[in-house]
Amino acid sequence: xxxVSQHPSRVICKSGTxxxxxxxxxxxxxxxxxxYRQFPKQSLMLMATSNEGSKATYEQGVEKDKFLINHASLxxxxxxxxxxxxxxxxxxxxxxxRAGGLGETxxxxxxxxxxxx
Amino acid sequence: DQQVKQNSPSLxxxxxxxxxxxxxxxNSMFDYFLWYKKYPAEGxxxxxxxxxxxxxxxxxxxxxxxxxxxxxxSLHIVPSQPGDSAVYFCAARPSGNTPLxxxxxxxxxxxx
Numbered sequence: 001x002x003x004v005s006q007h008p009s010r011v012i013c014k015s016g017t018x019x020x021x022x023x024x025x026x027x028x029x030x031x032x033x034x035x036y037r038q039f040p041k042q043s044l045m046l047m048a049t050s051n052e053g054s055k056a057t058y059e060q061g062v063e064k065d066k067f068l069i070n071h072a073s074l075x076x077x078x079x080x081x082x083x084x085x086x087x088x089x090x091x092x093x094x095x096x097x098r099a100g101g102l103g104e105t106x107x108x109x110x111x112x113x114x115x116x117x
Numbered sequence: 118d119q120q121v122k123q124n125s126p127s128l129x130x131x132x133x134x135x136x137x138x139x140x141x142x143x144n145s146m147f148d149y150f151l152w153y154k155k156y157p158a159e160g161x162x163x164x165x166x167x168x169x170x171x172x173x174x175x176x177x178x179x180x181x182x183x184x185x186x187x188x189x190x191s192l193h194i195v196p197s198q199p200g201d202s203a204v205y206f207c208a209a210r211p212s213g214n215t216p217l218x219x220x221x222x223x224x225x226x227x228x229x
Binding site for chain 1: 153166208217222
């Protein structure tokens with residue numbers, strides 16, 4: 001199967017600090033990775049799409065200067081929440097689309113719970 | 118405007134019976150549909166998918182049916198097991214390298 005990992009799984013930080021979340025595709029190359037956010041009892045909200053070697057495409061309403069995305073390689077994308085505030089507390093999930101093959105299925109990481117105090 | 122709709126926020130089914138989760142979509146350009154299962158505080162897990170050129174895909178206890186004329190798909194789980202209790206998301210993809218569009222999910226509870 002296709003495995004996507006996220007690190008850390010849980011982070012608690014003080015308001016004003018920056019938090020970096022890593023997303024790795026462990027057994028396949030991902031030309032495209034996606035970052036989602038989920039609020040309690042809500043659906044997945046797409047934040048941005050990142051393609052390896054190029055700038056991320058952000059969804060409307062998502063601040064690109066606040067949520068920095070870097071897709072440095074075919075197996076790694078990072079999301080940095082800069083100057084985090086309590087309203088940024090959420091469940092962040094990354095997803096990777098396998099390069100080649102069918103390419104349609106997105107595989108999700110286990111998620112990162114961010115709590116900003 | 119919600120392009121993928123899961124109109125039932127929750128569903129309860131007895132163990133051993135069939136669970137039917139429904140999903141409607143509005144964009145006729147969608148060419149690939151997927152179902153994901155999600156437990157609390159975990160990422161979604163891919164379950165099963167179907168291409169728009171097919172009307173049925175089966176994998177073990179899971180079957181997805183697609184009715185393109187009605188823009189409707191459904192996920193059948195039979196027999197339902199308590200471990201199937203989770204939130205199920207329907208997702209669709211327009212052609213090309215575009216992100217999936219998700220429904221809001223249906224919470225399935227399988228009662229022993």
